[in-house]
Amino acid sequence: MGEEVEQGKKRTLRQTLFIVGGMSLFVFALVPMYGLLCDLTGLNGKTRNEAQEVVDVSPDTSRTVTVEFLASVNESMPWDFRPVVARMTVHPGEVKQTSFLARNRTSTEMVGQAIPSVTPGLAALHFKKTECFCFTEQKFAAGEEREMPLIFMVDKDLPEHISTVTLAYTFFDKQKLVD
Amino acid sequence: MLVTKTKRALTAAAGIAALFGATSAAAEYGLNLTTGVTPISREAYDLHMLILEVCIGIGVVVFGAMFISIIKHRKSRGVQPSQFHESTTVEILWTIIPFLILVGMAIPATKALVAMEDTSNADLSIKVTGYQWRWGYDYVDNGISFISSLATPKDQIYNKAKKDEHYLLEVDKPLVVPVNKKVRLLITANDVIHAWWVPALGMKKDAIPGYINEMWFKVEKAGTYRGQCAELCGKDHGFMPIVVVAKDEADYEKWVAEQKGEAKADEQAAQRTWSRDELMARGEKVYNSSCAACHQANGEGVPGAFPALKGGAVTTGPVAGHISLVLNGKPGTAMAAFANQLSDVELAAVVTYERNAWGNDTGDMVQPSDVKAAR
Amino acid sequence: MSTATTHDAHHEEHPSGLMRWVTTTNHKDIGTLYLLFSLLMFLVGGAMAMVIRAELFEPGLQFVEPQFFNSMTTMHALIMIFGAVMPAFVCLANWLIPMMIGAPDMALPRMNNWSFWILPFAFAILLSTLFMEGGAPAGGWTMYPPLVMQTGNAFPFLIFSVHLMGISSIMGAINVIVTIVNMRAPGMTMMKMPLFVWTWLITAYLLIATMPVLAGAVTMLLTDRFFDTSFFNAAGGGDPVMFQHIFWFFGHPEVYILILQAFGIVSQIIPTFARKPLFGYSSMVYATASIAFLSFIVWAHHMFTVGMPLTGELFFMYATMLIAVPTGVKVFNWVSTMWRGAMTFETPMLFAIGFVIMFTIGGFSGLMLAMAPVDFQYHDTYFVVAHFHYVLVTGAVFAIMGATYYWLPKWTGHMYNEKLGKLHFWLSTISVNVLFFPQHFLGLAGMPRRIPDYSVQFAGFNEISSIGGFAFGLTQLLFVYIVFKTIKGGEKATDQVWEGAHGLEWTLPSPPPYHSFSTAPEVK
Structure with missing residues (x-):
C-alpha cells in the first residue's frame, strides 16, 4: 500500500501544481481577453484607438443623434484643451468633422497622448473614427497652440434608444509615464 | 402549520x-x-x-x-434525540x-x-471631475465651470471650534441644477478613482481617470442635498463633500445669469490693479481652501511629504518661478497645476499671500495681469 | 505500513527547544504554530481596529491623521484576512485533517514547514512598512490603481509580502488536497468524510485557483510602477477598471475561502451537541460545491458602480442572488439538525448557534447588496462594512473560536474552563452586535466607509459602535487567557471529550500521539 500511496501523492501534487501554473498563465491571458471583451461589448466605453474604415456612407436622415464632446487633462497636465464645439447633431451614417484645441502652457516641449472614452458604453461600438489626433502621440513645442481635427461617423446600427453619445478625451502627459 | x-x-x-x-x-x-x-x-x-x-x-x-x-x-x-x-x-x-x-x-x-441606466433625452449635461480632493463641475451647454471644495474650517476639524450643523458637508460653491429637468452627469477623474454620490438623488457612479461614466437624476423638490465622495481616493477622501442645490426654473436661470455676470466681473477685476490688503485677504481664503490641506494653515507643511512654504525656497525665491509652479504644478509630486482650477485674481492673491504670510515678508505683490501674462 | 514500534522510535527523534519548532514537520506542531501565529495577528489587527474605532468615536480628528487612518484600515484588512483568519483555518486543517481521515500526518510534511515559516517573514515585511518613508500602504486592501501607485517606499514591500502570503496559502492548500485525496484510511470514502474535511478540500481548490490570480494582479501593479508597462494605466492603453475585474475574480472566491471551512466546523459541532446526525449530509456537500462554483461568476457585484453595461449588471445581479439558494440550504440543514435533538449548550455549541444566527444576518444584508439598483445606494458605505463584518467576524471568527473550544481538549488533553468560555461567548456576542449592528444604520443614513472623520449626524451610532468595539477587543484578551490556561493544564479530558462526538479524531487519546494514526483505522 505504501508504494501506491506515494505514487498517488505524486500524481495529485502534479495535478495541483498544474492548476497553479495554469492559473498563473491564465491571469495574464485575462489582459487580452478583457481587451477583446471591451471591443465586443463596449464594456467601460472603451473605443478603438485606431482608424476604422467606413464603407457605407449613406446617411439615415430620418434619425438624428446628438454628439457631445468633452476634453480633460489628466493630473492637471499644464495644457489647455477644449473642443471647438461642445455638441453637434448628426444623422447616423453621416461622416462629420470637428476639431479640438490644445495649447502647451509651459516653456518646454511636451508630448501628450489623448485617450478617448465613449458613453453610453454600448455606443462605443458604433462610434467610428476615421481620423483622430488620438491615434498618435502629439508633440507640442513650448507655448504651441494647435487645432486638431477629428473625423467620425456614428453608424446606422446605433441602438434605437440611444439619442446622445458623448465622446470624451483625456490628455495624458507621455513623459510622465516614461519617467 | x-x-x-x-x-x-x-x-x-x-x-x-x-x-x-x-x-x-x-x-x-x-x-x-x-x-x-x-x-x-x-x-x-x-x-x-x-x-x-x-x-x-x-x-x-x-x-x-x-x-x-x-x-x-x-x-x-429529558428528551431523547430523534435520529x-x-x-x-x-x-x-x-x-x-x-x-x-x-x-x-x-x-x-x-x-x-x-x-x-436610461440616460437618454436629458435636458442638461454637466461634466463632473474628481480631483484629489475636490470636485470640478463644467456645464456643457453654457460654459459655466467651477471647482467645489470643502468649506468646513480646519478649526472645526481639529476640535478647536464648535462644529456646524453641516460639518464636513459644506462646500464653497455648490452644484446648482434646475428641478424637474433630467440632468445627466458625465463623470471622470483627474488623478485617482473617486465616486460621486448624493443619497437623496439615489445614484452613485465611479469617476475614473481617462474614462467617462454617466448617470442621471431628476430632482422633484427644490432644496439642498448633500453627499460625499464614496471611493477611497487618498488622504482627504473624507473631506471632499458634494452639495447639490436644486432650484426652480426661474431661480436657476437667475443663477446662470449671475454666474455669467460674475465671470465677466472676474475678468474686469483681473484688468484692474489690486491693493495689497485686497490681495492678502483674498489670498488667505484661497490658500485655506486650496493649499492648506497639504502645506498646512501655518505654512509649515508636513515634513517628508509636503514642503514648508514658510521660508521656502520657492516662496521666497523669484516671483516668476513661484507663479509658474502654482500654475503648472510639479510633475511626479502631489503638487497640482492650478491653472484650470483658479482664476487670475485668485492665483495672484494666493501667490502674494504665500510670499508675505508667516514672516516670509518678501514684500512682493503679484497682480492678476502678471498671472495672465504667465499663463 | 509502519508498525507501532517504529512509530515510538520516531517519536523520540525530534529535537527539543526552539529548533523543534523551526525544523518541525509534524502536523500537530505546525498546527500549533499556525494557531499561535494567527492569535498574534488577530491581536495586532485588532489593535489597529481599536485605533480606527478610537478615531471614529466622535466627529473631528483626535488621535491620528487621515493618511495614517487609511493605513490602519488597509493594514487591518490585510492582517485579519491573510494573517489571522486564513492561518487559523490552516491550523485547524493541520491539526484535524490527518486525525479525521485516519492518516499519520500530512502528505507533504516538509512543504508544510515552509508554508508556515514563510508567514512570519511576510508579515514582518508588511508591518515594517509602518516605519517607512511615505507610511504604510493606505490605498485599501483592494489595492486599486491608480491610488495604490501613490504609496511611498512601502509599495514594493506590500507587493512582495502579498506574494509571500500567496505562496504560503498555495503550499498549504496543495498539502491539504494531496493529503485528503491519498491518505484516507481504508473504507473512508469521499462521501463518508467529515464535513470539515470536505469544506477544506473544496476551499483548497479555490485557493490554488485564485491565489495565482492575485499574485498576477499585484505583479502587474509592480511592473506598471517600475517597468513602464501599462496594464492599468489609461495613458498607455490600459484600464484601471481591469484591475478591479482581476482583483475581484480572485476576491470573491477569497470571500468563500474565508467562510466555507466555517460551514464545515459548524456542521461538526451542531450534531455533537444535538446528539443527532447532521441533517442532509450530501446536500451539504453539494451546496458547498455549488457555492464554490458560483463564487467564480459573481465577482463584478463588488463593482456595480464602475459603469458596466446593463446586461453585465443584470448577469452579475442574478448570479449573486443565486448564491442565496445553496447558502439557505445549509442554514435550513443546521436548523433541522437541531430540531428534535437533545441539545446541551457548552461553549462550542454556543458559538455555533451564534454563528448560524449572525452569519444569516450577514447573509441577508448580502442578499440586499446583491440587488444592483439598491447597491448603488449601499455601495462603499458602512452598510457594506456591517455586512462583511457580520460574515467574517460573527461568521468566520466565531466558527474558529467555536472550533478552538471544541477541539482544544483533544489537542491538549485538558478541559478549558467552561464558565470562562461561556462568559467569553456572551461578552463577545453582546459586544460584537453593539459594534456592528449600528453600522447598518450608519450606512443607510449615508456614511461612506474608509473615512477618518464624519458629519455630526452620524455621531451617535459611531459612539455606540466604538464602545462595542472596545468591549469586543478587551473580551478577546479573555480568549487568549483561556487558551493558554488550557494548554498549561486543567481538568483531564476524556478521549471522546464530548458525549455526542463521533469521528476518528475522538477515538485517539487526548492529547493524541505525536503521529496520529500510525496504523490506519478501519472505517465501516
Missing part, C-alpha cells in the same frame, strides 16, 4: 417594517435609507424595503424554528421556494435597473 407560520412571519415583518416606517418619518435619526427626491431614489427605497421585509420574514421563520428547538429540544428536559437525517421532499422544497422568492425579487429589480 406552515400557513400559520407564514402568517406569523408576515405580521412580524409588517410590525418591524412599521417600526422602520415610523422612524423614517424622523429622518434625522438616520435609521433607514432615505426616500430621496428623485424617481430613482424612490425606486431604490421601495426595493430596499421589499428585500428587507422578505429577509425579515425568512428570518422570523428560520430563527423561530431554531428558538423553538433550542427551548424544547434540550437534554435537560432522522434526511428528507428528499423537504430538501427539494427548501431549494425551490427560496429560488421562487428570488425570482420574485429579481423582476422589480430588473425594471428599476433598466430605468436607472
Whole structure:
C-alpha cells in the first residue's frame, strides 16, 4: 500500500501544481481577453484607438443623434484643451468633422497622448473614427497652440434608444509615464 | 402549520417594517435609507424595503424554528434525540421556494435597473471631475465651470471650534441644477478613482481617470442635498463633500445669469490693479481652501511629504518661478497645476499671500495681469 | 505500513527547544504554530481596529491623521484576512485533517514547514512598512490603481509580502488536497468524510485557483510602477477598471475561502451537541460545491458602480442572488439538525448557534447588496462594512473560536474552563452586535466607509459602535487567557471529550500521539 500511496501523492501534487501554473498563465491571458471583451461589448466605453474604415456612407436622415464632446487633462497636465464645439447633431451614417484645441502652457516641449472614452458604453461600438489626433502621440513645442481635427461617423446600427453619445478625451502627459 | 407560520412571519415583518416606517418619518435619526427626491431614489427605497421585509420574514421563520428547538429540544428536559437525517421532499422544497422568492425579487429589480441606466433625452449635461480632493463641475451647454471644495474650517476639524450643523458637508460653491429637468452627469477623474454620490438623488457612479461614466437624476423638490465622495481616493477622501442645490426654473436661470455676470466681473477685476490688503485677504481664503490641506494653515507643511512654504525656497525665491509652479504644478509630486482650477485674481492673491504670510515678508505683490501674462 | 514500534522510535527523534519548532514537520506542531501565529495577528489587527474605532468615536480628528487612518484600515484588512483568519483555518486543517481521515500526518510534511515559516517573514515585511518613508500602504486592501501607485517606499514591500502570503496559502492548500485525496484510511470514502474535511478540500481548490490570480494582479501593479508597462494605466492603453475585474475574480472566491471551512466546523459541532446526525449530509456537500462554483461568476457585484453595461449588471445581479439558494440550504440543514435533538449548550455549541444566527444576518444584508439598483445606494458605505463584518467576524471568527473550544481538549488533553468560555461567548456576542449592528444604520443614513472623520449626524451610532468595539477587543484578551490556561493544564479530558462526538479524531487519546494514526483505522 505504501508504494501506491506515494505514487498517488505524486500524481495529485502534479495535478495541483498544474492548476497553479495554469492559473498563473491564465491571469495574464485575462489582459487580452478583457481587451477583446471591451471591443465586443463596449464594456467601460472603451473605443478603438485606431482608424476604422467606413464603407457605407449613406446617411439615415430620418434619425438624428446628438454628439457631445468633452476634453480633460489628466493630473492637471499644464495644457489647455477644449473642443471647438461642445455638441453637434448628426444623422447616423453621416461622416462629420470637428476639431479640438490644445495649447502647451509651459516653456518646454511636451508630448501628450489623448485617450478617448465613449458613453453610453454600448455606443462605443458604433462610434467610428476615421481620423483622430488620438491615434498618435502629439508633440507640442513650448507655448504651441494647435487645432486638431477629428473625423467620425456614428453608424446606422446605433441602438434605437440611444439619442446622445458623448465622446470624451483625456490628455495624458507621455513623459510622465516614461519617467 | 406552515400557513400559520407564514402568517406569523408576515405580521412580524409588517410590525418591524412599521417600526422602520415610523422612524423614517424622523429622518434625522438616520435609521433607514432615505426616500430621496428623485424617481430613482424612490425606486431604490421601495426595493430596499421589499428585500428587507422578505429577509425579515425568512428570518422570523428560520430563527423561530431554531428558538423553538433550542427551548424544547434540550437534554435537560429529558428528551431523547430523534435520529432522522434526511428528507428528499423537504430538501427539494427548501431549494425551490427560496429560488421562487428570488425570482420574485429579481423582476422589480430588473425594471428599476433598466430605468436607472436610461440616460437618454436629458435636458442638461454637466461634466463632473474628481480631483484629489475636490470636485470640478463644467456645464456643457453654457460654459459655466467651477471647482467645489470643502468649506468646513480646519478649526472645526481639529476640535478647536464648535462644529456646524453641516460639518464636513459644506462646500464653497455648490452644484446648482434646475428641478424637474433630467440632468445627466458625465463623470471622470483627474488623478485617482473617486465616486460621486448624493443619497437623496439615489445614484452613485465611479469617476475614473481617462474614462467617462454617466448617470442621471431628476430632482422633484427644490432644496439642498448633500453627499460625499464614496471611493477611497487618498488622504482627504473624507473631506471632499458634494452639495447639490436644486432650484426652480426661474431661480436657476437667475443663477446662470449671475454666474455669467460674475465671470465677466472676474475678468474686469483681473484688468484692474489690486491693493495689497485686497490681495492678502483674498489670498488667505484661497490658500485655506486650496493649499492648506497639504502645506498646512501655518505654512509649515508636513515634513517628508509636503514642503514648508514658510521660508521656502520657492516662496521666497523669484516671483516668476513661484507663479509658474502654482500654475503648472510639479510633475511626479502631489503638487497640482492650478491653472484650470483658479482664476487670475485668485492665483495672484494666493501667490502674494504665500510670499508675505508667516514672516516670509518678501514684500512682493503679484497682480492678476502678471498671472495672465504667465499663463 | 509502519508498525507501532517504529512509530515510538520516531517519536523520540525530534529535537527539543526552539529548533523543534523551526525544523518541525509534524502536523500537530505546525498546527500549533499556525494557531499561535494567527492569535498574534488577530491581536495586532485588532489593535489597529481599536485605533480606527478610537478615531471614529466622535466627529473631528483626535488621535491620528487621515493618511495614517487609511493605513490602519488597509493594514487591518490585510492582517485579519491573510494573517489571522486564513492561518487559523490552516491550523485547524493541520491539526484535524490527518486525525479525521485516519492518516499519520500530512502528505507533504516538509512543504508544510515552509508554508508556515514563510508567514512570519511576510508579515514582518508588511508591518515594517509602518516605519517607512511615505507610511504604510493606505490605498485599501483592494489595492486599486491608480491610488495604490501613490504609496511611498512601502509599495514594493506590500507587493512582495502579498506574494509571500500567496505562496504560503498555495503550499498549504496543495498539502491539504494531496493529503485528503491519498491518505484516507481504508473504507473512508469521499462521501463518508467529515464535513470539515470536505469544506477544506473544496476551499483548497479555490485557493490554488485564485491565489495565482492575485499574485498576477499585484505583479502587474509592480511592473506598471517600475517597468513602464501599462496594464492599468489609461495613458498607455490600459484600464484601471481591469484591475478591479482581476482583483475581484480572485476576491470573491477569497470571500468563500474565508467562510466555507466555517460551514464545515459548524456542521461538526451542531450534531455533537444535538446528539443527532447532521441533517442532509450530501446536500451539504453539494451546496458547498455549488457555492464554490458560483463564487467564480459573481465577482463584478463588488463593482456595480464602475459603469458596466446593463446586461453585465443584470448577469452579475442574478448570479449573486443565486448564491442565496445553496447558502439557505445549509442554514435550513443546521436548523433541522437541531430540531428534535437533545441539545446541551457548552461553549462550542454556543458559538455555533451564534454563528448560524449572525452569519444569516450577514447573509441577508448580502442578499440586499446583491440587488444592483439598491447597491448603488449601499455601495462603499458602512452598510457594506456591517455586512462583511457580520460574515467574517460573527461568521468566520466565531466558527474558529467555536472550533478552538471544541477541539482544544483533544489537542491538549485538558478541559478549558467552561464558565470562562461561556462568559467569553456572551461578552463577545453582546459586544460584537453593539459594534456592528449600528453600522447598518450608519450606512443607510449615508456614511461612506474608509473615512477618518464624519458629519455630526452620524455621531451617535459611531459612539455606540466604538464602545462595542472596545468591549469586543478587551473580551478577546479573555480568549487568549483561556487558551493558554488550557494548554498549561486543567481538568483531564476524556478521549471522546464530548458525549455526542463521533469521528476518528475522538477515538485517539487526548492529547493524541505525536503521529496520529500510525496504523490506519478501519472505517465501516
